[in-house]
Amino acid sequence: MTHTLTQPTAPPISASVRRHGLTEQAADAAVDQACRMLRLPTIRSQFEQIADDAAREQMSYRGFLAELLMAECDDRARRRSERRIRAAGFPREKSLRGFDFDANPNIDPATIGTLAKCDWVKNGLPLCLIGDSGTGKSHLLIALGTEAAMRGYRVKYTLATKLVNELVEAADDKQLTKTINRYGRVDLLCIDELGYMELDKRGAELLFQVLTEREEKNSVAIASNDSYSGWTKTFTDPRLCAAIVDRLTFGGNIIETGTDSYRLAHTKAAQTQ
Known part of the structure; x- marks a missing residue:
């Protein structure tokens, strides 16, 4: 009898987690998990710093979200440029x-x-x-x-x-x-x-x-x-x-x-x- 081994997957972020408040540690873990699933490496690596800056500057939720997304977009553009420069030879x-x-x-x-x-x-x-x-x-x-x-x-x-x-x-x-x-x-x-x-x-x-x-x-x-x-x-x-x-x-x-x-x-x- 053969057994099929499957890779363990991270548990999904449940609706109950989204509805209720989270501790900072749990929120950070949830963001890290979501960024891995959505392949957002820049947000994953810079989230804590941007979140701390947003709190200190009393940034709005929309402003905070914009900062996160722009950081990801800028870093992706930089990586694409680097790939094109390497490909040029x-x-x-x-x-x-x-x-x-x-x-x-x-x-x-x-x-x-x-x-x-x-x-x-x-x-x-x-x-x-x-x-x-x-x-x-x-x-x-x-x-x-x-x-x-x-x-x-x-x-x-x-x-x-x-x-x-x-x-x-x-x-x-x-x-x-x-x-x-x-x-x-x-x-x-x-x-x-x-x-x-x-x-x-x-x-x-x-x-x-x-x-x-x-x-x-x-x-x-x-x-x-x-x-x-x-x-x-x-x-x-x-x-x-x-x-x-x-x-x-x-x-x-x-x-x-x-x-x-x-x-x-x-x-x-x-x-x-």
């Missing part, structure tokens, strides 16, 4: 607050502030960050991508060469359509280090397919160390190069970060000191 943490605008006068803080509102992502427009190594391109790319993730957009970061290699492998495994669709679904695709290495014709054509899939639907942001005139070294087919430039610039924003390396200047200043 940024190689390191960068923020606009941590960007030194004084060190690079080529970059207008007001322009970056406008981009941080992410209207360009909402409208599916491209963004190009063009400049020499060490001028802040990758920092701004990651920081603006992070802002987009915090505002609820799905973001994916990748290096240009890594993306091309992934597309080539997908094509060889007959998974190209699936891979292109996956990159096509995100709201913002951040492609870093475009122009650092020459791409063969096949790799360039596969990258072009990703850009075409996203054209006028979802945003692409790129960081490149070379101006558009120099992209023929990366995309050796002139027609293909022109088509890619067109897709990455039409209706979008172009930020030129200049030629003076912040990292080099910082290193020289440190050595001088």
Whole structure:
């Protein structure tokens, strides 16, 4: 004869408990139980503190309830933002607050502030960050991508060469359509280090397919160390190069970060000191 073991469940909060007064200890236990059942971890962890504050400030029942619910909503929004930032795959943490605008006068803080509102992502427009190594391109790319993730957009970061290699492998495994669709679904695709290495014709054509899939639907942001005139070294087919430039610039924003390396200047200043 077999016996089935069942997990013990917490007793329900009875109507009699709801009708009659509770001691503080019993009320806390009831709240803890209800929060577990309803999956409200923030209210469960902050209830006592918020209740004490409400009593001290003589808050109304409605005000107290609003404080509890807003705390839960705010914490859920924070956790969702953190999940989207992790899913983006940024190689390191960068923020606009941590960007030194004084060190690079080529970059207008007001322009970056406008981009941080992410209207360009909402409208599916491209963004190009063009400049020499060490001028802040990758920092701004990651920081603006992070802002987009915090505002609820799905973001994916990748290096240009890594993306091309992934597309080539997908094509060889007959998974190209699936891979292109996956990159096509995100709201913002951040492609870093475009122009650092020459791409063969096949790799360039596969990258072009990703850009075409996203054209006028979802945003692409790129960081490149070379101006558009120099992209023929990366995309050796002139027609293909022109088509890619067109897709990455039409209706979008172009930020030129200049030629003076912040990292080099910082290193020289440190050595001088």
